[in-house]
Amino acid sequence: MTSLRQRVGAALLCLAASTTLVSCGGDDAADGSVTLDYWLWDDRQLPAYQDCAAAFHRANPGITVEFTQTAWTQYWQNLTTELVSGDAPDVWTNQSTYSATYVSGGQVLDLAPYVERDHVDLSGYQAGLTEPWVKDGKRYGLPKDWDTVALVYNTAMLGEQGMDADRLAKLTWNPSDGGTLEEVIARATLDDEGRNGLDPGFDKDHVEVYGFLPEWADGSQGQNGWGEFAAANGFHYLHKNPWGTHYRYDDPKLVETISWFKHLIDKGYSPRLDQQSKMANSELLAAGKGAMTVAGSYAISSYTGPKLQRQFAFAPMPVGPAGRKSAVNGLSDAVWAGSKHKEEAWKWVKFLASADCQNLVAKRAVVFPALKSATEKALAAHRTKGEDVHVFTDAVAAKDGTFLLPITEHGTEIDPIVQDAIQSAILGQASPEDALKAANDKVNALFR
Amino acid sequence: MGAHTAVARPPGPARPDPGGAPGSGGPRKRRDDRRVAWLFLAPALVGFALFYAYPTVRGVYYSLTDYNLLAAPNFTGAENYRDLVSDEQFWNALKVTGYYVVVNIGAQTLLGLLLATLMHRLTRSVALRAMLLLPWLVPNVTVGLLWLWLLDTNLGFVNHVLNALGMGTTGFFSSPDWAMPSIAAVNTWAYTGYTALLLYAGMLQIPQHLYESASLDGAGEFRMFTRITLPLLRPVLALVLVVSMIGSFQIFDTIAVTTRGGPVGATRVIYYYIYEQAFTYFHMGYASAVAVMLALILGVLTAVQMRLLRASRSDLA
Numbered sequence A: 001m002t003s004l005r006q007r008v009g010a011a012l013l014c015l016a017a018s019t020t021l022v023s024c025g026g027d028d029a030a031d032g033s034v035t036l037d038y039w040l041w042d043d044r045q046l047p048a049y050q051d052c053a054a055a056f057h058r059a060n061p062g063i064t065v066e067f068t069q070t071a072w073t074q075y076w077q078n079l080t081t082e083l084v085s086g087d088a089p090d091v092w093t094n095q096s097t098y099s100a101t102y103v104s105g106g107q108v109l110d111l112a113p114y115v116e117r118d119h120v121d122l123s124g125y126q127a128g129l130t131e132p133w134v135k136d137g138k139r140y141g142l143p144k145d146w147d148t149v150a151l152v153y154n155t156a157m158l159g160e161q162g163m164d165a166d167r168l169a170k171l172t173w174n175p176s177d178g179g180t181l182e183e184v185i186a187r188a189t190l191d192d193e194g195r196n197g198l199d200p201g202f203d204k205d206h207v208e209v210y211g212f213l214p215e216w217a218d219g220s221q222g223q224n225g226w227g228e229f230a231a232a233n234g235f236h237y238l239h240k241n242p243w244g245t246h247y248r249y250d251d252p253k254l255v256e257t258i259s260w261f262k263h264l265i266d267k268g269y270s271p272r273l274d275q276q277s278k279m280a281n282s283e284l285l286a287a288g289k290g291a292m293t294v295a296g297s298y299a300i301s302s303y304t305g306p307k308l309q310r311q312f313a314f315a316p317m318p319v320g321p322a323g324r325k326s327a328v329n330g331l332s333d334a335v336w337a338g339s340k341h342k343e344e345a346w347k348w349v350k351f352l353a354s355a356d357c358q359n360l361v362a363k364r365a366v367v368f369p370a371l372k373s374a375t376e377k378a379l380a381a382h383r384t385k386g387e388d389v390h391v392f393t394d395a396v397a398a399k400d401g402t403f404l405l406p407i408t409e410h411g412t413e414i415d416p417i418v419q420d421a422i423q424s425a426i427l428g429q430a431s432p433e434d435a436l437k438a439a440n441d442k443v444n445a446l447f448r
Numbered sequence B: 001m002g003a004h005t006a007v008a009r010p011p012g013p014a015r016p017d018p019g020g021a022p023g024s025g026g027p028r029k030r031r032d033d034r035r036v037a038w039l040f041l042a043p044a045l046v047g048f049a050l051f052y053a054y055p056t057v058r059g060v061y062y063s064l065t066d067y068n069l070l071a072a073p074n075f076t077g078a079e080n081y082r083d084l085v086s087d088e089q090f091w092n093a094l095k096v097t098g099y100y101v102v103v104n105i106g107a108q109t110l111l112g113l114l115l116a117t118l119m120h121r122l123t124r125s126v127a128l129r130a131m132l133l134l135p136w137l138v139p140n141v142t143v144g145l146l147w148l149w150l151l152d153t154n155l156g157f158v159n160h161v162l163n164a165l166g167m168g169t170t171g172f173f174s175s176p177d178w179a180m181p182s183i184a185a186v187n188t189w190a191y192t193g194y195t196a197l198l199l200y201a202g203m204l205q206i207p208q209h210l211y212e213s214a215s216l217d218g219a220g221e222f223r224m225f226t227r228i229t230l231p232l233l234r235p236v237l238a239l240v241l242v243v244s245m246i247g248s249f250q251i252f253d254t255i256a257v258t259t260r261g262g263p264v265g266a267t268r269v270i271y272y273y274i275y276e277q278a279f280t281y282f283h284m285g286y287a288s289a290v291a292v293m294l295a296l297i298l299g300v301l302t303a304v305q306m307r308l309l310r311a312s313r314s315d316l317a
Helices: A002-024 A046-059 A072-084 A096-104 A112-117 A155-160 A179-188 A226-232 A252-267 A281-286 A297-304 A342-352 A355-364 A372-384 A390-397 A411-427 A432-445 B002-008 B027-062 B079-085 B088-121 B126-137 B140-150 B157-164 B179-204 B208-216 B221-249 B253-258 B270-280 B284-308
Strands: A034-040 A063-069 A091-094 A142-147 A149-154 A207-209 A292-296 A312-315 A326-335 A402-404
Touching: A034 A046, A034 A342, A046 A063, A046 A342, A046 A355, A063 A342, A091 A096, A091 A342, A096 A326, A096 A411, A142 A297, A142 A342, A149 A155, A149 A297, A149 A326, A149 A390, A155 A179, A179 A252, A179 A292, A226 A252, A226 A326, A252 A411, A252 A432, A281 A292, A281 A297, A292 A297, A297 A312, A312 A390, A326 A342, A326 A390, A342 A355, A355 A372, A372 A390, A411 A432, B027 B284, B079 B284, B088 B126, B088 B179, B088 B221, B088 B270, B088 B284, B126 B179, B140 B179, B140 B253, B179 B221, B179 B253, B208 B221, B221 B284, B253 B270, B270 B284
Parallel strands: A034 A063, A034 A091, A326 A402
Antiparallel strands: A091 A326, A142 A326, A149 A292, A149 A312
């Protein structure tokens, strides 16, 4: 029997050894060349960064970059699991809501010494893109891209109501009467008899086309809608951003904004939340169920695809009491603190943040690169494709035209608290004041 | 290993002689039997130890720490459990889960009983039985996606039909009132066939002559069902109830695919809450505490059910 036990033991050992070999192996080839593991979530951007990797490999024949693309919903879980198991990618695409957790967990390499050593010029990026990645003097990433938002509308539907691009570029908005934006929304809303929202006979229970499609699964930031409107009303998420510790979700400016959205629904200009489709707004717009919504520059391709035959155009966000506002958000590339190839990983990140790579990305016209010079090239590439997307770059160019999305600890926990509060207000389960006050207390309690 | 086993246990009469008749093997042989028994048990035991016992022990340990996946856990004693008591989301999750279990198990068991009785008393077609099992064979995620589209407010066939009948649009997954009943209904659809089959198998154990004599005595189908089928099915029914209730408490995939705990927490069941705590907020310690609580609750509920239904005793014996 001893022999059997020994044999079983040996087999188990073998198994353990072989799995270890599989999971740790493959990084170093005999000739000293290095393979870097690089992660991103956007499949539309994958080819652009593969262009970069090819150029990088030509310049550094000893380093090969291997890509892993995972959908957004699984990306962070997979990344966390790999970090926990000590076998994470050397470099990954990082996002501000999730970044704080990894930074405070000591998983992200401080790039400040490398930046200093190699004299990397950080002045060429669009304003506001480098700061989010700096905390307590340490730099946890270099900017790779940016995005802003704008209105997207069905040109034919609004055209029928006498609205053209010029008029849509001058829209105003306020939370009390909705400004000219609400008028446009009302005109674009049609019931099943073809009456628009301003018609006295308009039947709000049988709406065929909604004038505006709001986004309610929008976390704690409302980047795809309420956040911009609230900012245009003078709302600030935090007393200090980034790395603030006191949120202001109970601000009356936000309460007014949410109340206005609820009013749109009560009027029948926007779909009821409890009857909302599981389809994305872009799909509903493409299906002709809505005339207008808010879209981020990351979603441009959802509205410019060849199947859509130029039905859609972009207009700037309306001018609110506090001006015209768009969120600006950017991604970065982070190096894993536990990487065995930190020097090579840094080289790759430096290349990703350089004009050499960002110009290649620009050519693909799928995302706006972080460098101003590369942004121009991306705009030109869009123009070549016949896509007019200048409103997104106008937003970053305008003085005070953008605001930074909140970057704090507990981002992932704050998301559902605020989202639930806003949804409950929109559903009428609680008044916007009460819901947001309660949520704000819960959010701020996280920092105690 | 195979050869070794064969040597250790030569072929012979499988049943040990209770009388211990001479010549049927001395103490040496008995010892060998036990060793072989352990050998045969080993795969199950190793699996149990590795995949159940060890994670459970670790889970209990984590529930006493502030483990956040990225840093080493610090022992915090009963703090997670103290937080749990005052966590309204936890209590809400329990309430929501309870609601789901009642609707789902209620509907599933009643429908399952009905279908099993029909199969038992009306037709014993194998094709029909196989068909009943079809929804159960479809992976849960597929079931979720399928119904997500069927019940959609815009694209959904169901709402299309309702609209054609002049009944207006219902947000099956987007209304806080409808979301939970919709998910319970979807899972009832998926699991009723399986439940029915288990109950049907139980019904086959009931001696046929009881029905024959009952019908000679002039009893109708309904009377036979309440007086013969139900009482004699009790142990099987209890088992089915316990097993399906435990499964029902662990509802996760359908919700992860359709509502993700929304709208406004209306479907944030206990399993989804554990998942969120562990893998979205990285509160592994706290999530473990919730999981331990769930295990305790399930244990108590199972014990109560077994006791109430006297599941271990059959009236047929």
